[in-house]
Amino acid sequence: MTNMPIAPSSVGTNAPPCSSRMQRQSRPVSASRRFVSAVAGTAAIALSLCGSPAFAGDPFRTTNxxxxxxNTEAAFKAIxxxxxxxxxxxYLSQAEPSEPLSYAMKASLAYLDKDWNALRTNATKTRETAEQLRKTDPLRGNLYVAVGEFMEGAYIVSREGTVRGTPQALNKLQRVFQSLNAAEKLSPQDPELNLVKGFMDLMLAVNLPFANPAxxxxxxxxxxxxxYLAYRGIAIGYRDLNQPTKALEFVDQALKVTPNNPDLYYLKAQVLVKQGxxxxxxxxxxxxxxxxxxxxxQLRNQIAxxxxxxxxxxxxxxxxxSTELKK
Incomplete structure (x- = not known):
């Protein structure tokens, strides 16, 4: 959800992935792009890595x-x-068909490719598979229903534009919050839930008036x-709050854990530019x-x-x- 990405990132994606990827001179170029970038980064951030021999990967919890x-885990580890x-x-071409994380990541990649049909298809598949997951895992099912709805809202804005698409996207957001609230009632301190919701709130705060980045x-x-993903999100938050000294502190903490991630190098470059x-x-x-x-x-071109x-x-x-951009 870097640079989520989105950039992911930040991704975003990113995010970065979650690092506000569609930017010019470190600022988003339009409200529509900011919203879609936020969604892509948020969905991506929800999907993560690091394995456990007893399970097919749970990087969020040491118990339960x-x-x-x-294959889903391997894809997220790669990113x-x-x-x-x-x-x-x-890895995603062979990903498990009942796992909503895989479809969310496919939707994020489709956004980065500007493949709007694939974004719509995979956002819907995220929601539909998460609805099935609610029967056996209501916490994660509700969480990824929210992610799917969020990305469907991104598709609407990307295709309809900000003026026509925002009312529909806001209706989607109402359902997003309903699903997140249902998940939070089950386990309010769950680390996966708080990672995803933290990124969602962070990205929405940049674009909409009712969310508080702090x-x-x-x-x-x-x-x-x-x-390290939490550090990355915090760095993005401080960057967008125009507190680059604090942002740099958390980028460096993330780099200590994942020192070879180009999304983090990009984010650090943006923060240094903000510092002059x-x-x-x-x-x-x-x-x-x-x-x-x-x-x-698209990400390579933006960095260049x-x-x-x-x-x-x-x-x-x-x-x-413009000569730096490659087709």
Missing amino acids: QHAIGK FERGDYQAARK DAVERLNKYAQPR KNQESLEFFRKALDKTAQLPR YERCRTEFRIDQKERNC
Whole structure:
């Protein structure tokens, strides 16, 4: 949900994945893109990694673990540990058909590819498989019903535009909150729930007036697991609250755990730009682009564009940054 991504990221995706991926000069280019980027990053963040021999991967809990399929787990490990979207696609092509996480990640990748039909199809599959999961695992079932509804709202805004699509998307959000509340009643301190809800609240706070980013940061800091994804979310929150010193602290904590993820290098570059450290940021733009083969084309192009704009701010030499973009 980086840079969620979205960027994921931030993803986003990202997020990043969750790191507000569709940005220009570190700012989202439109309300519609901000909303869709938030959704993609949020859904992606919900899906994670790290295995357990007794279960097919539960990175959130040390007790009362929940199982997911091994191919779904491998796909998320590829993205969130290594930022390798191409490897994730291969695993997702063989992912377990009853696991809503796999469809949520497919929807996130479709968003990054601007494949709106695939976004719609996989968002709906996320919701439908989660509705079935509620029968055996009501906590995660309700949680991913919310994710599916959230991404269906993103599809509506992406296709209808902000003016026409927002009323329908807001209706979806009402159902999102109903499902999240149902999950929260079952286990209010559940780390997976708090990770997903923290990212949702964080991204919505950037785009809508009724969410508080400070509350989302607190939720991520207190309850969310795994920690490096929580750190990443907190960094995004402080970036968007215009507190880059704190943002940098949490990016660095995330990098200590997952030091080879290009989404995190990109996020660190953005934070340094916010601090006015343009020259220093170029190292981290470069590190992110060194892993171009792993990245979706749209994400790679956004990183390259922002690096080009940063170089312009440093040397004030006219340049055509559109030449950095690849088809």
